[in-house]
Amino acid sequence: MGMAWPASLAGILKAYPEMLLATACFILFRRLSRNRRLPVCWPVVGMLPYVVTHVHHLHDWTADVLRESRYSFRFLGPWFADKEVLLTCDPANVNHIFNVNFSNYPKGGDFADIFDVLGNGIFNADAESWRSQRRMAHALVSHARFRVFLARASRDKVRRSLVPLLRLAAERGEVLDLQEVFTRFSFDSSCTLIFGADPGSLSPDFPSSPFAHAIDVAEKVIFIRHVMPKTWWKALRWLKLGHERRFAEAWETIDRCVAKYISQRRELQRSGPTAQMTSAPKGVEGEEGEGLDMLTSYLQQQAGTGTSDVEFDRFLRDTALNLMIAGRDTTSAGLSWFFWLLSTNPEVEAKILEELRDQLPAEYHAGTGGDGLAVFDPVELSKMAYLHAALCEALRLYPPVPFEHKAPLKPEVLPSGAKVYERTRVVVSIYAMGRMEGIWGKDCKEFRPERWISETGKVKHEPSYKFLSFNAGPRTCLGKEIAFTQMKAAAAAIIYNFKVEVVRAHVVAPKLSIILHMENGLKVTVTRRHK
Template identity: 55%
Template sequence: MSSPTAAMAGSCFAAAKAFLRSYPEVLLSIFCFVFFCYFGRVFRRSSFPVDWPLAGMLPGLLLNLDHLHDWCTDLLRVVGCNFFFRGPWFLGMDYLVTCDPANLQHVFSANFSNYPKGGEFSEIFDILGDGIFNSDGESWKKQRMKAHGLMNGRRFRSFVASSIRNKVEKGLIPLVDDVVRRGAVVDLQDVFMRLTFDATSYLVFGVDPCCLSIGLPTVPFARAIDDAMGALLLRHTVPPAWWKLARWLRIGDEKKLAMSWKVIDRYIAESIAEKKKLRSLRNKKDVGSEAKADLLSSYINDDDDEEQQDSHRQGSTEFDKFVRDTAMNFMLAGRDTTGAALTWFFWLLCKNPLVESKILEELSSTPLRKQRSSSNDMTIFDTEELSKLVYLHAALCESLRLFPPVPFEHKAALRHEILPSGHRVEAGTKILVSLYSMGRMEGIWGKDCLEFRPERWISEKGRVRHEPSYKFMPFNSGPRTCLGKEVAFTQMKAVVAAMVYNFQVQVLPGHVVEPKLSIILHLKNGLRVKIKRRAGDDQQQ
């Protein structure tokens, strides 16, 4: 005679069997769950994605999304710098993924005209409007010529040097000194993002929002840009129809992007209105002997641009949109990229104390003009003379090689052709360039490519070694080379010199450092550090 337990088990089994017969979709769901759990582990062990019917390689991408850049690097390392990613059928997600310098020299320089940003790029980055990043052809040429003239003028370069020195002395140093005195833990990424937000806002708008202040206040404009950047990255990882539907329904990250967009537009519109008001007062009452040197003022006050003056006279909203788009492009270019670059740099310094000691030695032994800060007993360096330091420049280049602030570039072909690698691209083929992967390829940088070694940037004569831009692309390459390259180096050198000379930074033990899923290479968990003031003897090593 069977026991009550066995009878109960038999009854449960019979009931479950009857249930599954009645609802076969439940059985199918369970099977699919087990299937993907099992094969998900397999996919994660292999960098090479399976090309599934209908779904293409999208499942492999989604399973590796949390470490996208390293997954892409492993893939390109296996296949040899070029790989065709096949997305779901008919959803427009096919890409040629590459980090091949020969292909990049061809795409970005030799046959530049065949690879514009294109309509799809500008649709993904719609928040940038018709600014210089999204534009092509004559519009791009005109905008670049105008920006080049303004940013390479002696007046603006002087404005950059004085503004970042002032921000370091009166913003960064007092804040870090306060952290040291309190013995507090601080997120260095947050500090640098605040610093570069203030510095870029001052260069673009002529206004310091004081985001970098003791107490670390929340600035809605800065938060809005952060939220927008996260949403833009996700647009690259899902079929276009998906994020466009989410945008239409205003759900998920697309809803967050729409809300951020309103905050950004309101801030820029208020800034434009204020600049126009100051221009009107100066014209009527001769208020102020000279216009400000910030970029927004320079665009609005440009009396040499006839089209612009016609727009002023007609009260054209078209000009306001142009200035809005220009300001937004400059903010994105200057704020996020430099802040991210500084954060990765200090993480690398914490892991490589020998490099830090060499930078400190260069700062101490070189006859630079130094002076004490007016607000505390800290040393501030002359920003122009920092440009003469070879090892400091080499260390920054090495950090940018390993952690480029913009980890990938996006292009599309106008006409079919064969690339130097032998890969055929048809009209409309999308090309995704992994700058992050490029710095980790032995065939490009040697067997020590994963090492942080600034010496690779110093020639036998002790000068900074030049590398072609299609091999070292943190500032893009060819005709679209970044106009703000010197601005970025000026700002980074001022920050690094003041921080290294006056303070010692230590990453908290156990703090996990990995890239964040964003179009800018932020650290996912920030960079939590303890900081102490450097002793006088340490500065004289």
Template identity: 35%
Template sequence: MEFYAFISLLIVLLLSLLLLKGFFLGSFTESKRKPYYPISTSVFQRLYNFGRLHHYQTDLAHRHKNFRVVAIGHSDIFTTDPANVEYILKTNFSNYVKGTYHYDKLSDLLGDGIFTVDGEKWRRQRKIASYEFSTKVLRDFSSLVFRSNAAKLAHVISNAATSNQTMDIQDLFMKSTLDSIFKVGFGTELNSLCGSSEEASRFAEAFDDSSELIFRRYVDPLWKLKKRFNIGSEAMLNKKRKVIDEFVYKLINSKKKQLSGGQDSMKKEDILSRFLVLSHEDPENINDRYLRDIILNFIIAGKDTTALTLSWFFYMLCKYPAIQEKIAREVEEATQAKDTVSIDEFTTRVTEEALSKMHYLHAALTETLRLYPPVPVDGKFCLSDDTLPDGFAIKGGDSITYGPYAMGRMKFIWGEDAEVFRPERWIDDDGIFQPESPFKFTAFQAGPRICLGKEFAYRQMKIFAAILLRFFRFELNDEKKVVKYRTMLTLHIDQGLYVRAYHA
């Protein structure tokens, strides 16, 4: 044990010397160049603060809205400036890519999916996905699925409310949105909400754990060494990935058999079936590995974003019961459902027209996304030396990260009440929702990579929220318990969100 401790200490000392070398050489070079962002932290400090990383980076951003993290061989610029965000996501888009820096870290989980690739691979997937999301077939099919699964969830909550049981509502949202995304995306009835699929539960757990382990690579300077020798967190990631791959490839083979056997031959509403049709036209590029990557990227986009936003949304409603009541009244008025109706009957009233009238619900969900974005940070890789709009230089080979979580808490962006949950900031004098610049409100990215599923996500969240708030009121099980996030690719509530529901 003493030998391993000595080796670990030696590695840390060597890495520290490399960082110091980079600092002094960088400082000498920078004096002859345009101003370079001040160093506010190091990769070791971020690793030490990993459990509260988004708070830590927000605290730094309060002091310096842009700062530099010194790492081995490069720097990581962290920005909360909307002008910088617009520049890297739109104005000079071609110079800021995922690159090998991010691909190396993410590809073991997400492969060559749309969140990890650049260039032609990205354009091809973007084009196909853009078409799919714009079809009326998918919109109508997804709305039916969302209403059906929201009704199933409402029945589960009704039973818990009747028996006065505490429930982890984040877990319920995760299962319900996973069921939705598997039906819409892959044409498969998963039924994880009902607990009938142990295999699906293992997959979901492995997927969430892998997300945390992958994200840890950004602050762990030894991750490549661990991967090389298959030890520690990398060994655990390898095990989790095997569970994920086994499940996904089984799904692909099952869908292939359905299609070859004539099932679903006339009505290919789900996205996987449509990609399988494309695979017959282009088998060289659309193979099983490609489909695996599409599926996992679709899951992280469709499950986590909506389930986590709904979880934080209901947390806010429990903290602000007056807002909860105001949304419930709006739902009743928009659906004209003040009379007593069953859950299943009410779902038929949650139409596109009714949803379009729920401006305050839309504002409250958006306010939740501002403070609790499902993707709390997003990074790009700088290809060549550049100067950002604020006049500071960035070198080719540096990474630049913008932080939606930190940006939502910046007073220079949102005013003195930036950290206050106030849906009214999104409503005009006529009670109509008013959007903000996507470079200021970055929950859905912006520019050429703006989220294609934005309206898809809002539709799902509004359907679930409307149906639940028509029939129930929610309270935290323990008002004194501090709710924290779990540091991973997406903003999970650590250890769940336990609430009690009461019949309205």
């Protein structure tokens, strides 16, 4: 397979001769360092040429560098960038940064600049703003009515949209991009939980969604900002040129779509309980006919805050977008890699299928999804240890968020012995962490769910600083249960009802993005298991 740079990065090389110079320097001196496995720091350009030449497989190259350097490596950029990066996947460093000395590693100004589209939401927030938002989010996800709403919405989305779509594809013998299916599934599910409205993007005709497309554009540009010197992309942002112009347009679309949802929900709030009881998406009404989505919950609390509608709407916009990106992309990426791993490990799929058959309640054998297709209840799925273990194993090998970056307020020495300063950006490669023998054993590159099963048959706990897919420490992801509920509901229904086969010769590779999507999607065919 030949080297194929993303079009956006190729454009960067043409537009900025400094990067061409860096590449030329690397080619010139490559013979002198051909026996070195670790990058060499060249005058002026630093180690930038190595990034350019390995950008087509950046995650695996980073893992190789960290393996060779014993889990930590200091990357020195060009002189004009005035930045250094400490790459690490050392669990001791992770525990120290994310937990022990958490207060020394806020998100900071650089992070907020890169992710400016997220506003003052929980991902960018620090100090009291972050604590306040986390308290509100924790109160929502732990609320009994929200949990009921989550379980019912997840099951019904699978029953009403996902299963019928796959049944139709099986009948027609069509090739599906399963990654696209999961992205639409998680987009609709996230909109339901956050806005109380299902946009219906998982319809068989795959309708376009300006909101979803704008989020895709924003994520691509955010990744470019990670690899481009800050002064360059800030200049483009100010001039509104290139990818930053597309970013600005996407931002406007995002604001418009979120504002529409907030306005609709606020009107329902003002209309009284009767209107709210009839506003839940079809098929996800609560026990009393009302679903507790995020907007409804937060709007009910506004009266006690003393804030104006304009100010509170800005808060709702930032909160909703943060949760939307977190919910949509991580779940879809996790499911995509999970099914690809199942396709290459049929023995794991067989064990999951056996577990589903053994624990399927008698009333479900007749099928509840229509045409004899079974759909599982999240309560029953929570008892299935092997399915949970297989999902954890997929997230270990292919974490939806492949890296995290932090910056210290004060200089210090990390447990690995590496020194960090105010200008040091610490990048934790979660992707590399799952591929280190010293962390996960000699079989670290194998897809083996059994590593998550204890001797008693229960799911084994691994510390979050070792299994970082849901973050660690005070910022541990509050949506972990939501993600597992949605992934299990989708995975169980698909595995039990359909045989999924990846199209022969289809190339699967990680995409260069802040989310670990697949570069070419996941092209599959599906056939019915039971008729």
